Amino acid sequence: MxxxxxxxxxxxxxxxxxxxxxxxxxxxxxxxxxxxxxxxxxxxxxxxxxxxxxxxxxxxxxxxxxxxxxxxxxxxxxxxxxxTGRWPSPEHHAEALLQALRDLAEDAPDAETRGKAKKVRAALGDGGQKFLVEPISSVGAKMITGG
The missing domain is CATH 1.10.10.10 (Winged helix-like DNA-binding domain superfamily/Winged helix DNA-binding domain)
Incomplete structure (x- = not known):
C-alpha cells in the first residue's frame, strides 16, 4: 500500500x-x-x-x-x-505537564514541594502521558464548546 x-x-x-x-x-x-x-x-x-x-x-x-x-x-x-503542528495536541500538553513535574521535583526551592512533585509524578507512573491525554482532551473540548 x-x-x-x-x-x-x-x-x-x-x-x-x-x-x-x-x-x-x-x-x-x-x-x-x-x-x-x-x-x-x-x-x-x-x-x-x-x-x-x-x-x-x-x-x-x-x-x-x-x-x-x-x-x-x-x-x-x-x-x-x-x-501540521500549528496547534498542540493533548499529547503535547500531557508531556509538557509531565516535564513540569520532573523539573519541579528536581528544582523546587524547598524539599516539601520537591517531595510532592515526586509523589505526583510517581503516582502517574511511566505511562503518565497516556493517563493524562483523556482528561486534557476532555477539558479542551469543554473549553471549545463552552460546556
Missing part, C-alpha cells in the same frame, strides 16, 4: 495552513496557489484536497469542475492545525 499521507496529503495540507496563516489579503488558497507552493502537479494537488476535504478542510468549487482555478479551500478545521 502506498503512503499518500506523508508524500502527498500532508505537504498539501501544510501549504494550505501556511496560506491561511500568512494570508493578509484574506484571499483563499486555490489549486494554482497550492501547485506553486508544493511543486506538485495539478492532479496531485486535487487528489490531496479531495482526500483532506471534510476532515481537515472545506473545499469550494465554482464554475467548471475541469478548471483547477475554480477550486479553492474555503476553511480549515482545527484538526488541520494539529496535524
Amino acid at each position: 502506498h503512503d499518500t499521507w506523508t508524500t502527498r496529503d500532508l505537504p498539501v495540507l501544510q501549504a494550505v495552513v501556511d496560506a491561511f496563516e500568512h494570508n493578509r489579503r484574506r484571499q483563499l488558497p486555490d489549486v494554482p496557489d497550492l501547485v506553486t507552493a508544493t511543486g506538485f502537479a495539478v492532479d496531485v494537488v486535487l487528489k490531496a484536497l479531495d482526500a483532506l476535504d471534510g476532515e481537515y478542510l472545506s473545499l469550494h468549487q465554482h464554475g467548471l469542475a475541469d478548471d483547477p482555478a475554480n477550486v479553492w479551500v474555503e476553511k480549515i478545521y482545527p484538526q488541520a492545525r494539529r496535524a
Whole structure:
C-alpha cells in the first residue's frame, strides 16, 4: 500500500495552513496557489484536497469542475492545525505537564514541594502521558464548546 499521507496529503495540507496563516489579503488558497507552493502537479494537488476535504478542510468549487482555478479551500478545521503542528495536541500538553513535574521535583526551592512533585509524578507512573491525554482532551473540548 502506498503512503499518500506523508508524500502527498500532508505537504498539501501544510501549504494550505501556511496560506491561511500568512494570508493578509484574506484571499483563499486555490489549486494554482497550492501547485506553486508544493511543486506538485495539478492532479496531485486535487487528489490531496479531495482526500483532506471534510476532515481537515472545506473545499469550494465554482464554475467548471475541469478548471483547477475554480477550486479553492474555503476553511480549515482545527484538526488541520494539529496535524501540521500549528496547534498542540493533548499529547503535547500531557508531556509538557509531565516535564513540569520532573523539573519541579528536581528544582523546587524547598524539599516539601520537591517531595510532592515526586509523589505526583510517581503516582502517574511511566505511562503518565497516556493517563493524562483523556482528561486534557476532555477539558479542551469543554473549553471549545463552552460546556
